[in-house]
Amino acid sequence: VKPPPDPRRGGEDHLIEWLKRRIRRQSGATSIGDDAALLPPGAFAVTVDHQIAGVHFPLDAAPAVVARRLLAVNLSDLAAMGAAPAYAFLALAAPEGFDHRKFFAALLAACARFGVRLAGGDLARSPERLSASLTLLGTQAGARWVERGGARPGHALWAGGTLGESAAGRLVIERSTAKGPPKEAFSSRTLQRAARRAVERHLAPRPQLALGHWLGNQTAGAGMDVSDGLARDLHRLCRASGTGAEVEAAALPFAAGFAPLCTALGADPLTLALSGGEDYVLLFTLPVAVVPPPELGARRIGPITRRRGVSLLRAGIRETLPDVGWDHLTAYT
Amino acid sequence: VKPPPDPRRGGEDHLIEWLKRRIRRQSGATSIGDDAALLPPGAFAVTVDHQIAGVHFPLDAAPAVVARRLLAVNLSDLAAMGAAPAYAFLALAAPEGFDHRKFFAALLAACARFGVRLAGGDLARSPERLSASLTLLGTQAGARWVERGGARPGHALWAGGTLGESAAGRLVIERSTAKGPPKEAFSSRTLQRAARRAVERHLAPRPQLALGHWLGNQTAGAGMDVSDGLARDLHRLCRASGTGAEVEAAALPFAAGFAPLCTALGADPLTLALSGGEDYVLLFTLPVAVVPPPELGARRIGPITRRRGVSLLRAGIRETLPDVGWDHLTAYT
Numbered sequence: 001v002k003p004p005p006d007p008r009r010g011g012e013d014h015l016i017e018w019l020k021r022r023i024r025r026q027s028g029a030t031s032i033g034d035d036a037a038l039l040p041p042g043a044f045a046v047t048v049d050h051q052i053a054g055v056h057f058p059l060d061a062a063p064a065v066v067a068r069r070l071l072a073v074n075l076s077d078l079a080a081m082g083a084a085p086a087y088a089f090l091a092l093a094a095p096e097g098f099d100h101r102k103f104f105a106a107l108l109a110a111c112a113r114f115g116v117r118l119a120g121g122d123l124a125r126s127p128e129r130l131s132a133s134l135t136l137l138g139t140q141a142g143a144r145w146v147e148r149g150g151a152r153p154g155h156a157l158w159a160g161g162t163l164g165e166s167a168a169g170r171l172v173i174e175r176s177t178a179k180g181p182p183k184e185a186f187s188s189r190t191l192q193r194a195a196r197r198a199v200e201r202h203l204a205p206r207p208q209l210a211l212g213h214w215l216g217n218q219t220a221g222a223g224m225d226v227s228d229g230l231a232r233d234l235h236r237l238c239r240a241s242g243t244g245a246e247v248e249a250a251a252l253p254f255a256a257g258f259a260p261l262c263t264a265l266g267a268d269p270l271t272l273a274l275s276g277g278e279d280y281v282l283l284f285t286l287p288v289a290v291v292p293p294p295e296l297g298a299r300r301i302g303p304i305t306r307r308r309g310v311s312l313l314r315a316g317i318r319e320t321l322p323d324v325g326w327d328h329l330t331a332y333t
Numbered sequence: 334v335k336p337p338p339d340p341r342r343g344g345e346d347h348l349i350e351w352l353k354r355r356i357r358r359q360s361g362a363t364s365i366g367d368d369a370a371l372l373p374p375g376a377f378a379v380t381v382d383h384q385i386a387g388v389h390f391p392l393d394a395a396p397a398v399v400a401r402r403l404l405a406v407n408l409s410d411l412a413a414m415g416a417a418p419a420y421a422f423l424a425l426a427a428p429e430g431f432d433h434r435k436f437f438a439a440l441l442a443a444c445a446r447f448g449v450r451l452a453g454g455d456l457a458r459s460p461e462r463l464s465a466s467l468t469l470l471g472t473q474a475g476a477r478w479v480e481r482g483g484a485r486p487g488h489a490l491w492a493g494g495t496l497g498e499s500a501a502g503r504l505v506i507e508r509s510t511a512k513g514p515p516k517e518a519f520s521s522r523t524l525q526r527a528a529r530r531a532v533e534r535h536l537a538p539r540p541q542l543a544l545g546h547w548l549g550n551q552t553a554g555a556g557m558d559v560s561d562g563l564a565r566d567l568h569r570l571c572r573a574s575g576t577g578a579e580v581e582a583a584a585l586p587f588a589a590g591f592a593p594l595c596t597a598l599g600a601d602p603l604t605l606a607l608s609g610g611e612d613y614v615l616l617f618t619l620p621v622a623v624v625p626p627p628e629l630g631a632r633r634i635g636p637i638t639r640r641r642g643v644s645l646l647r648a649g650i651r652e653t654l655p656d657v658g659w660d661h662l663t664a665y666t
Contacts, residue, residue, distance in 0.1 A: 013565075013569070013656075034414065034480055034481050034482075034557070034573075035380060035409075035410040035411075035413040035414050035481070035557055035558055036378040036379055036380035036410050036411060036413070036414045036416060036469075036471070037378065037379045037380070038376070038377075038378055038414075038478055039376060039377045039378075039379060040376060041374060041375055041376040042374055042375075043371070043372065043373060043374040044371075044372045044377070045369040045370065045371055045372075046369055046370045046372060046420070046422055046452065046453060046468075046470070047368060047369035047370070047422075047453065048422045048423070048424045048453060048454055048455050048466075048468055049424065049455050050424040050425075050426050050455045050456075050457045050464075050466075052426055052457055052459060052460075052464070054460060055426075055457060055458060055459070055460065056457070076368075077368040077369050078368075078369060080368040080369070081367065081368050081369045081371070083369060087379070089379055089380075089381045089468055090381070091381045091382065091383040091424070091466035091468075092383075093383050093385055093388075093464060119379065120379060120380065120381060121381060122381050122382050122383045122466070123383075124383045124385055124388060124389070125388060126385060126388070126464070127385075127387060127388065127461075127462070128460075128461050128462075129460070129461075131383075131385070131426060131459070131464040133381075133383070133424035133455070133466040135379075135381055135422055135424075135468040136369075137379070138369065145371055147367055148367050148368070149367075224367070224368055225368055232346075236346070240367075323346075
């Protein structure tokens with residue numbers, strides 16, 4: 001009932017043999033090729049993330065860009081738990097003509113950089129668009145796991161890096177043509193540089209594994225990663241911890257050139273920072289006396305409060321910060 | 334930059350809260366809601382499978398049918414390793430209007446039946462069609478893991494159940510209208526019953542966990558599950574073991590009414606049994622003196638040979654059985 005594979009294109013088994021050779025060359029062993037991968041005993045943190053063309057990244061993104069983003073987004077979840085990445089499992093559904101080898105070459109190179117072994121997966125054909133999900137297993141990096149429920153009144157709230165830049169990058173991509181960002185909108189070299197950096201930030205987030213490892217060696221504090229926007233994710237952290245929080249607008253870390261870039265895009269920097277989403281920096285809390293090493297780049301953005309609810313302090317005025325941001329079921333795609 | 338969630342529809346967080354309540358009611362605890370799930374220490378077998386609407390199941394399949402099939406197909410991989418299922422992680426991308434609650438209610442009920450805890454996941458919107466991937470972690474069910482490379486010359490080759498019926502079911506579905514299978518093609522009650530059973534077999538495969546557990550308690554033998562057709566999967570088992578095999582056509586187990594159903598479909602029963610795919614029965618080898626308990630329903634289908642290559646014995650004539658069947662990259666979708 002099914003046509004035999006076309007030998008010119010090379011079927012699934014050919015691709016898997018190629019992949020096994022590459023993995024063996026990289027890590028000396030492979031568990032790929034059986035019905036399931038066997039892992040050595042250990043306690044694992046497990047996370048899974050889906051990336052869909054046209055939803056999570058531009059339809060025309062190169063296979064290598066997609067592969068690196070898929071891994072980075074997942075690694076950010078492990079960083080948030082204080083986990084060290086160990087094993088990856090890929091479910092990839094790609095349309096006809098997709099360059100699997102470019103995708104896997106980039107994925108394996110990125111895996112090597114972060115100490116991850118691609119240990120199994122599943123390949124399928126997708127009629128319209130690329131859909132990939134990656135499951136990552138990590139082991140405990142520090143002395144404890146870091147969880148969302150660990151915030152306590154009196155803790156300080158910290159952001160692991162700048163906010164809103166990824167959302168600005170998404171806006172730049174939406175307004176770009178095949179030739180790149182519109183020149184007339186980004187008149188100066190400085191603006192063009194900021195636009196390029198924002199696109200890079202959106203397409204290639206940098207998981208904060210060192211920061212997560214450091215948090216795992218502290219005795220107290222909550223942690224999570226900001227994927228759906230600071231406002232929504234902070235509400236989640238507070239709900240899990242049974243606390244509230246106060247965000248000081250003036251303390252929110254912005255990337256260099258972020259404010260003028262927002263002006264050129266006609267977007268409000270504060271809105272992007274609070275609810276743009278896909279920042280992939282850690283959001284965490286620490287007892288006030290504990291301060292992360294400056295080279296980790298974290299910024300204190302307000303206190304955790306006993307009073308429930310999340311508020312924003314702007315020019316001395318306190319307003320409620322609503323639970324809005326990226327929602328994967330109701331947001332536009 | 335993103336519209337707030339529509340409260341009438343209920344966003345992602347609402348769905349996750351609902352899901353957490355159901356999981357807590359079912360298993361007393363939940364790890365859902367943090368960036369990653371923390372699992373207790375252990376040695377795990379890990380497998381991942383993708384199911385895409387219109388590729389792996391009919392576009393109009395009910396959410397409950399999709400949920401049960403997704404789990405069953407994955408469980409079959411764990412059964413093949415001699416693993417007992419423990420944890421599931423879901424990445425689900427569904428189009429607008431998909432009934433998430435029906436899907437999750439069916440998935441959780443099926444998880445409960447097989448002793449699986451849904452421990453995490455990721456939800457996204459998909460522009461056109463449902464795409465779901467499930468990662469399963471299992472622990473060792475018997476005294477050993479069962480692997481593909483364990484076949485030895487002199488072993489007998491066994492099939493865990495009937496072959497080809499699932500492919501026949503796919504053909505029935507392809508020729509059916511909204512009202513069901515065409516009445517004129519299946520003239521007798523017997524044929525209609527066989528068609529119904531074949532559709533059921535295709536949509537709701539039964540993972541052979543008890544058989545996998547039993548194999549894990551034998552001292553020798555290879556095992557895998559037949560997902561891409563006996564021919565292709567037997568080639569894989571032989572390659573992994575460094576052996577050959579001889580399949581006796583007359584020994585291939587057929588479901589009741591399978592041959593007349595194939596005649597009505599204009600399909601060759603042997604072709605469906607050898608390369609139709611998606612059988613989800615175990616293919617395994619055992620030393621000749623070892624015979625599985627009859628209630629497990631396995632059938633001996635030939636010997637494992639020292640000579641490489643896979644052949645088919647039909648009416649006393651030996652022919653080469655080529656490495657063909659379902660290929661996820663080159664097959665039609």
